Amino acid sequence: MPVKGVSVLKRQRLVIIAIIAVVVAVFFASGANEALTLDNLKAEQTRFQAWLAEDPLTVGGGFFVIYVVMAALSLPGATLLTVLGGALFGLGWGLLIISFASTLGATLAFLIARTLARGPVERRFARQLESVNRGIAREGAFYLFTLRLIPLFPFFVINLVLGLTRMRTWTFYWVSQVGMLPGTAVYVNAGRELGQLESLGGILSPGLIVSFTLIGIFPLLARRLVEFAKRRRLAREYGKPGGFDYDIVVIGGGSAGLVASYIGAAVKARVALVERDRMGGDCLNTGCVPSKALIRASRVAQEVRDAGRFGIEVGKPRIDFAGVMAHVHQAVRDVEPHDSPERYRGLGVEVVHGEARLLTPWEVRVGERVLTTRHVIIATGARPRIPALPGLDDSEVLTSDNLWQLESLPERLVVLGGGPIGCELGQSFARLGSRVTVVEMAPQLLPREDHDIAAQLALRLENEGVQLRLGTQALRIEPGPSHGDRGKVLVIERAGEQGVDTERLVFDRLLVAVGREANVGGFGLEALGVLPRDDGTLEVDETLRSLHPNIWACGDVAGPFQLTHASAHQAWHATVNALFGEVKRFAVNYRNLPAVTFTDPEVARVGLNEREARQQGVEYELTRYDLSELDRAIADGRIQGFIKVLTVPGKDRILGVSIVGHGAGELLGEFTLAMTHGLGLNKLLGTIHSYPTFSEAAKASAGVWKNAHKPERLLGWLERYFTWRRRGGPIDELRHSLRERDDKA
Structure with missing residues (x-):
């Protein structure tokens, strides 16, 4: 259902709109627009000159006010007024009066657009405007200055469009004052020759257009010169080599680094890939591959337990934990050749093992070697975050990195963190036989997801014996309750009905899953001034370029998403921008980035969910389809879960999709495709799906939407x-x- 509301601000907008409408109507009804022609102005030039001689303050002040009002309301005739100002006041006074009047009027138009339309536009296009506002914050002044110097670009459009952004009013004013000055001078100067002009087209003669175009190109040339000067300064400061061994040196052989190396070699660039540990990074060795192998093993154990409801009696599963871990390690070995040094050397990448350290923006030391390169791509990944918890240093904690060396199943496992990693691993160990307790500070599991989505997962975990402590703070770790008990105690507290409740959780092993932090230290970045943001990831722009024009970053080290497919997406941009950025650079677009939590039921999402839509003030319409209505889900006994589709109110354009249920990650693919290529729910409804399949849920969801919008x-x-x-x-x-x-x- 759409999120709507009427506020005082909306009523004020209506009043402003009414006033503007009346003024515009009077303008056209009075025939002022017809009077503002070149012939009329030329005919009245003598009278204007006489008025000016009699009362210069009244004429100058009145002209100033009229110009401001016309510019503020984006009325036609500003160009002719500029010409008239040149004819009346001459180049000096005309330029002075018109420069300030045009800037003041433009700023008022900017503020009117901001008052009337920025709120509604931001609510509807919040995600699209987010990257625009980031660019405005970083280079808005330069961007506006460039637009002001291009005469064929309508000035009033600039005023209205930038009013919808987060540009500061003062920045808009002073940049407009400076940027419009050259164009204003040309038109005012043309006004001095008013008697010689036969038509307005004379002002836009080929010579003047060429001059204007050169003026517009100037800031772009200036930007190139600034970048050239920056590169020269860096060359002098760090000693740029005369030649290079490589086009790109990639530091880090994880998901992002492998994709970057592959793309660079594919376009015949010379690429070196430096990795200090194992190729494949976290995804292959400690993340995606081993965790999914463990999840599969634990799911089989649960299916054995649930076999009775299908009329099959097999008894309680016997868990051979050593065998489970052998399956996990075998999965890693089977995937390993895909990421091996041999494969990448065969693709044309030089794989170098060792610690990499940047000496200069173009030199990377690896052991005794110094690799010179035109560009460096930092893809050093991330590691588990360890919280500052008293007593933690004296405990041998588990993380997603060292978990895979376990030789025996923990009897009592406490998982600190209820995000995707904590939920996936916590459920897996519970299914394998551990007594698992998940401790999460937020009031729900998966804090980024909608509450009803997380509640479905919480219900399933509790039904499988997982103890949940939500809205709970971990205080400290203490020794076990007795000398004979080898376990330890996690002291936690949460708000209760009678105040704060404290609880002591005895555990054999503690799994810390409270997030990950970027690997930014030890590579020489600090000495080059490439510093992290507040969240620990490297500071890069939307094209993934750092402070230095030839140092780029991608993957977990760049953020904001720590997903393998996000790393690959960024790696393409970083590599293409590095190799071809002098011609064209591409900004990274995360709008249709999918994410999946591989619990049972799975949780999957692309685009906005309800929580984000409300936070961003985006109006939406909600369509929900329960999997209990799907024939295939009923036949398979997997009816838990539902699909939520957010659309533009009254339209079938998809804003986001959240799914909880069996195979949610697979179901998400069709919605991601639709959003990426602008396909609405009507297109999904018109697509033939095989029966009976889970994929029919996408069509059924579209059918629910269509039924709610039947004529x-x-x-x-x-x-x-x-x-x-x-x-x-x-x-x-x-x-x-x-x-x-x-x-x-």
Whole structure:
């Protein structure tokens, strides 16, 4: 259902709109627009000059006010007024008056657009405007300055469009004041020659257009010169080599580094990939691959437990934990050749093992070697974050990195963190036989997801024996309750009905899953001034370029998403921008980035969810489809879960999709494709899906939306039509009416 509301601000907007409408109507009704022609102005030039000689303050002040009002309301005629100002006041005074009047009027138009439209536009296009506002914050002044110097770009459009952004009013004012000055000077100067002009087109003669175009190109050339000067300064400061061994040196052989190396080699660039540990990074060795192998093993154990409901009796599963871990390690070994040094050397990448350290922006030391390169791509990944918890240093904690060396199943496992990693691993160990307790500070699991989505997962975990402590703070770790007990105690507290409740959780092993932090230290970045943001990731722009024009970053070290497919997405941008950025650079777009939590049920999402839509003030319409209505889910006994689709109110354009249920990650693919290529729910509804499959849930969701938007009035007329047809048409209708009349008589 749409999120709507009427506020005082909206009423104020309506009042402003009404006032503007009246002023514009008066302007056109009075014929002012017809009077503002070159012929009329030339005819009245003598009278204007006489008025100016008699009362210069009144004429100058009145001209100033009129110009401000016309510019503020984006009324036609500003160009002719500029010419008239040159004819009346000359180049000096004309330029002074018109420069300030045009800037003041433009700023008022900017503020009017901001007052009337920025709120609604931001609510509807919040995600699209987010990257625009980041660019405005970083280079807005330069961007506006460039636009002001291009005469063929309508000034009033610039005023209105930038009013919808987060640009500061003062920045808009002073940049406009400076940026419009050259164009204003040209038009005012043309006004001095008013008597010689035969038409307004004379002002836009080829010579003047070329001059304007050169003026517009100047800031772009200036930007190139600034970048050239920056590179020269860096070259002098760090000693740029005369030549290079490589086009790109990639530091880090994880998901991002492998994709970057692959792309660079594919376009025949010379690439070196430096890795200090194992190729494949976290995804292959400690993340995606081993965790999914463990999840699969634990799911089999649960399916054995649940077999009875299908009429199959197999008894309680016996867990061979060593065998489970052998399966996990075998999965890693089977995938390993895909990421091996041999494979990448075969692709043309030089793989170098060792610690990499940047000496200069172009030199990377690896052991005794110094690699010179035109560009460096930092892809050093991230590591588990360890909280500052008293007593933690004296405990041998588990993380997603060292978990895979376990030789025995923990009897009592406490998981600190209820995010995706904590939920996936916590459920897996519970299914394998551990007594698991998940401690999460937020009031729900998966804090980024909608509450009803997280509640479905919480219900399933509790039904499988996982103890949940939500809205709970971990205080400290203490020794076990007795000398004979080898476990330790995690002291926690949470708000209760009678105040704060404290609890002591005894555990054999503690799994810390409270997030990950970027690997930014030890590579020489600090000495080059490449510093992290507040969240610990490297500071890069939307093209993934750092402070230095030839140092780039991608993957977990760059943020903001720590997902393998996000790393690959960034790696393409970083590599292409590094190799071809002098011609064209591409900003990274995360709008349709999917994410999946591989619990049972799975949780998957692309685009906005309800929580984010409300936070960003985006109006939406909600369509929900329960998997309990899907034939295949019923047949498979997997009816838990649902699909939520957020659309633009009254339209089928998808804003976001959240799914909880069996195979949610697979179901998400169709919605991600639709959003990426602008396909609405009507297109999904018109697509044939195999029966019976889980993929039909996408079509069924579109059907629910369509049913809520059926044309009731048209259907009412159709109902009358078919009733009329069933009665035999007009002749039978007449007979029926006559019969009814006779019966009454």
